[in-house]
Amino acid sequence: MSLLMGKPVIYLFSPLEREVRVRLGLAPQWSISALYPVVPINQTPGGKVHQTVEWIARTQQDGTLTETSTGTEVAYLFWEAHTVPDAPRSPPPSPRVEEKPRHSERFIPNDTHITPQNSVLLSIEALPIYLDKTLKMLVLHTEARTSFITYWLPSFLKHKHIALRFLPQSSYEEAAPLDITPTPDVVTRIFMLFHGVSEDELKNAGNGWTEAVDRSSEGVVFWQTVVGVDIGKAADENLFRVLEWGGMEVSC
Numbered sequence: 001m002s003l004l005m006g007k008p009v010i011y012l013f014s015p016l017e018r019e020v021r022v023r024l025g026l027a028p029q030w031s032i033s034a035l036y037p038v039v040p041i042n043q044t045p046g047g048k049v050h051q052t053v054e055w056i057a058r059t060q061q062d063g064t065l066t067e068t069s070t071g072t073e074v075a076y077l078f079w080e081a082h083t084v085p086d087a088p089r090s091p092p093p094s095p096r097v098e099e100k101p102r103h104s105e106r107f108i109p110n111d112t113h114i115t116p117q118n119s120v121l122l123s124i125e126a127l128p129i130y131l132d133k134t135l136k137m138l139v140l141h142t143e144a145r146t147s148f149i150t151y152w153l154p155s156f157l158k159h160k161h162i163a164l165r166f167l168p169q170s171s172y173e174e175a176a177p178l179d180i181t182p183t184p185d186v187v188t189r190i191f192m193l194f195h196g197v198s199e200d201e202l203k204n205a206g207n208g209w210t211e212a213v214d215r216s217s218e219g220v221v222f223w224q225t226v227v228g229v230d231i232g233k234a235a236d237e238n239l240f241r242v243l244e245w246g247g248m249e250v251s252c
Contacts, residue, residue: 003083005030005109007151008191008246009076010178011144014059015238019068021056022077023179025049029110030175034080037067049177053079075143083110107171112250114195119165121197121212127162128153134166134220138190138227139234140245148245152194155249159196163212167191169228178244185239186230192247 012020026032028050032041035053042052055077057065065074122130128149135145156162172191180187201207224231233239 003110003248003250004033005081005083005246005248006155007078007080007147008176008244009078009147011063011076011243012057012059012065012180012184013063013237013241013243015061015240017059017061018182018240019056019058021054021181023052023054023181024079025177025179026051026081027109027175029084029108030081031084032079033082034078036078037070037072037074039067039069081109085110105168105171107167107175109175109248112193112248114163114165114193114250116163116208116210116212119163119195119212120216121161121163121209122216123161124156124159126216127156130216130220131164134223135190135245137220137224137231138166138229139188139231140190140243144243144245148247152192152247156194160199161197161202162194163197163209164192164194166223166227167193168226178242180242182240184242185236186233187242188229188234188244190227190229190243190245192245193250194247195250 010022010024012022014020026049030051032051032053035041037055039053039055042054044050044052056068057074057077058068059065063075065077066072067074120130131149132145135148140148169187169189172189178187178189197209202209234241234243
């Protein structure tokens, strides 16, 4: 089954107006389904990265961007991808969320998992507030938090309970490498995985979801360590900052 990698958007915040080249690559387990502004998709089969796209944009001090080839003014760069079910895969281990992110954790888009050991579990009623607090702590500004939650809300509302996790940036970077010139002072990439959990699954003690429920009551600060966010730099408006957010609903 193909999974939709939903609305990753890339913001470029620069205190100075400048021309910026943004080059995105995708691992073979992903295939681009939409881009805006529209730019060519370059195919590089057989390599670690099998698709690349490149935007050249001029930043404005108010955060808006102008894509140079078309003159299109945008708030961010948008891309979307579907997983490729038959692409080679090899499942990574799933570390506990309390552990410091390890570069050895691999994120494989078409074979990724959410477990009680690497997630939090929330009722649909508690989810929006928890998510807003988490995203704010990860230095997403108001518009980004609002867009994130409202984009995913229709998918959340199909379920009574949601298990979710945020990926370490280093793991996400391997699946979707991002190269930006000139080099930003800080890059923050927030990527969420989530899965609906049924009442029957919750009632089955053998599934272990109690652990994820308990973790959801422990606050949200630990996600800063899991993701690997430099809070000081990410919030410093005097720096050239890049922010990306996105997510994906997984089947298990």
